[in-house]
Amino acid sequence: MSANAYSQGLEKTPANFVPMTPLGFLDRAAEVYPRRTAVVHGSLKQSWAETRDRCYRLASALTKLGILPGDTVSIIAPNTPAMLEAHFGIPLSGAVLNAINCRLDAEGVAFILRHGECKLLLVDREFAPLIQKALLAVPNPPRVIDINDHEAPDGPSIGEADYESLLASGDPQFPGHWPTDEWSPIALNYTSGTTGDPKGVVPSHRGTYLMSLLQMTNWPLPRAPIYLWTLPMFHANGWCFTWAITAAAGTHVCLRKVTAANVFSAIFEHGVDHFCAAPIILSGIASTPASERRPLPRRVRVLTAGSPPPAAVLEAVGAMGFDVDHVFGITEISGTPVSCAWHDEWDALPAEQQGRLKARQGVRAAALEHLMVGDTVTLEPTPRDAQSSGEILIRGNTVMMGYLKNPASTAKAFEGGWFHTGDVAIVHPDGYMQITDRSKDVIISGGENISSVEVEEVIYRMPGVLYAAVVAQPDEKWGETPCAFVELKADASNISEDDVIAFCRRSLAHFKCPRRVVFVELPKTATGKIQKFRLRAMAGSQEAITKLAV
């Protein structure tokens, strides 16, 4: 802009420019709704005033222990009050919050503690044995604090202090170390190591603040939602709902173990009306025996991501009273800024067709600046023909700052000025994108690409199927062929390999149909994602992968 009337006298000042951060949501909830329930955990209920107090005590105590701004402070815990408090207390000390996936093995945890240069680690006692083992592989081990959650199973004490005594040593009047630059790290979230070492994703205060507002506007969140923590908080800070539910002055309902029965209990006992869950958890809910079902006291809203929810599952849980939205995101973008935005006119379609529409990942949220499916190299957009595929590319303010100490991966991820998700999608004529595969999940058979998702969707329509996953198996003639892994419902054990193949042949080209069908209980991650790398190993694939973070 050339010089004009607006060129001077309109500078940033402390009055009109404040570094954005989601940490301020805590003070606001405590100021306005001090007595409202902030956290529910089993028999525990904690108000917003108490929760604020505890978070500032944590920040103060960490500072007293010598934690400095920019230090990494880690926590390994399921979805407990301490885990939520860590999302405010650790960054309020100026430190960077590193929430570790508690499904990792000791080697995986040790890698993160070493790579992230962890200075202090909060350990839920259930994971004390894991951490004891992991610390043996960390040359400069962090200080350790035990979290003795009242709902945790017994475990050894391995820390120098207990979380509650740590809080007691802190000052609730501590002012907090607030970011002076919104472009500064708030967290360190390790992502999958499917193709090498895990990478440390670093979101900024700016990005997580904006993702919090994105989640609130895109779902959208009503006032004071009662939110159940089925999604692990260690998964990209619970897609920023740790902060967004706080901004909405809602209630965080904690949950150590995610089961369909626990979800139902939370709905009935605590009035839960919102949660996020992988489709696999919805499948579990849909499979609840009729004898154990009760009519829901109200509609319950669900965001699901990770894989497309099967139409049959959507229909079943919809009839039970769950309103499911399908969203898409990955750790590097701090949450789910892509969603299958619904059109009212779709309500009139048959359930199966609704399911097909909802299986699409969809479109960008209003607060995501740019989303494109395009050529990875040329960045040319993929035609909207529902056939051509390209990579999902994102440009926006919720994209991570980069990978910690990994400039090569960061540069590669941001090549051409777009964040490369590694997910492959087609684009429908209406502009809705649909993931066909992770790049590595595409099966190449006789030179033809086979979308494992497409085959899985067909198998999911088969009565009796609880879970299905399709991976490549090596084949001398074709290079690769599809191998299906199927987990059956308890009451459907008389399905054979031939039945599955015959069922697929009714809907799919023959070359896409599984050559082999294995009936197993599918291995899943903490977030309910099926661990395809394990299945690939079982199928005899060449890939030898030993870690998976999310």
Added chain:
Amino acid sequence: MSANAYSQGLEKTPANFVPMTPLGFLDRAAEVYPRRTAVVHGSLKQSWAETRDRCYRLASALTKLGILPGDTVSIIAPNTPAMLEAHFGIPLSGAVLNAINCRLDAEGVAFILRHGECKLLLVDREFAPLIQKALLAVPNPPRVIDINDHEAPDGPSIGEADYESLLASGDPQFPGHWPTDEWSPIALNYTSGTTGDPKGVVPSHRGTYLMSLLQMTNWPLPRAPIYLWTLPMFHANGWCFTWAITAAAGTHVCLRKVTAANVFSAIFEHGVDHFCAAPIILSGIASTPASERRPLPRRVRVLTAGSPPPAAVLEAVGAMGFDVDHVFGITEISGTPVSCAWHDEWDALPAEQQGRLKARQGVRAAALEHLMVGDTVTLEPTPRDAQSSGEILIRGNTVMMGYLKNPASTAKAFEGGWFHTGDVAIVHPDGYMQITDRSKDVIISGGENISSVEVEEVIYRMPGVLYAAVVAQPDEKWGETPCAFVELKADASNISEDDVIAFCRRSLAHFKCPRRVVFVELPKTATGKIQKFRLRAMAGSQEAITKLAV
């Protein structure tokens, strides 16, 4: 932060840092809901695809006419489609949008055109005579385009072209001039000139983007609201709802004239479920004769601001089906980031008590960083004693960049690193603030401060009173005494001056009661605010004020 693992390799790139702007909401609505109705105006319905097309045509046409980034382009119009399109098309040309209050007189308009250095002016034909007169007082008059709105009364053609032919000359494929810095001006909104010349408030792309998200999260907006434009868009860009409703892919229902009957029509004909309105409009709705009332087809949500809604009005419209939230904002903060956040337990209170609670302006939204009532000079917070008063001070990202070409006023407004609103408030023990007056509205009688709002609230409780306003009148003995102006309902003409004074004496200390009561139709601004400066003149106050912008 000292050097640490996060100190390098995490820089801003085009992939993770995009200048924030509300302009992108338009593309997103058009991409996802191209056929959904974006704009309703009388018999006109316009889809999001069409609306996007028209906005880009406008931007392109302005560019072809030689408008450069940083030029000021003005519009004077009521709430019509052209006014909405200007909110996207003008900034998409790189120009700064200046929406002029159409209730100003020619001198007021001329001042704005001169001071804002307007290069081009879009004129709704109803205001052509006003503009003809105003332009006589502008040495370098702007180019003029006529807007021949189909619902406008006849008016002369005064421009070089008509708005529709201007759009026809534009290219819908125009890429748009997007801000390269989020800290750049998007609009120029002149505020009240009650104490001198009007001031040109300049909000940024960053600030209006964040205010849009604040409005969406604080109300909060559901998906696809059907929003009625009772609040003028020239009033701080309609508190950013021009952009926020677009972000929600809702429907903008236009309205040239705000009357209770028109509001009811829009609810029944167009399915309106949200609007913003001054309490005076709610009073009009509450006074609708029973014969003209119909049960609402659904609850209708209302934000009200400008003055506290009287309890009787709240109760009446609540019973009719309107859910009213009381919010606070001023032009300099781009919208209403303060609101009387409701507590569920208040639902059980008697209506009058609910009204008293809701009359408070309240607390900050989660997306407003800092709100304080404090001493104007020392910046010490005012005690929460519901008695001591201080100035409302704000620090946050939705605060304006400053006043155009007015560094002295800008510096004064931002003194001490806080934006000084000029509004005086008390703070209740629960932290909710309540405006007692604009500084200039305080009546000082015998050295005692009298809150004109407090006296007005009492008068409003009197049956038969439609509107009330209290101002200072000069008094030889006391300095000032309260003078009340009262507008009665049509069916309540037998109330006397003595009746009003006697009614007040039942609730108020005698020195606070009006010494004089004048029965008149109260002068109001376009936004329904009572024009106290006119009343002060009538009461014989020394203040000689000739302009009022909002």
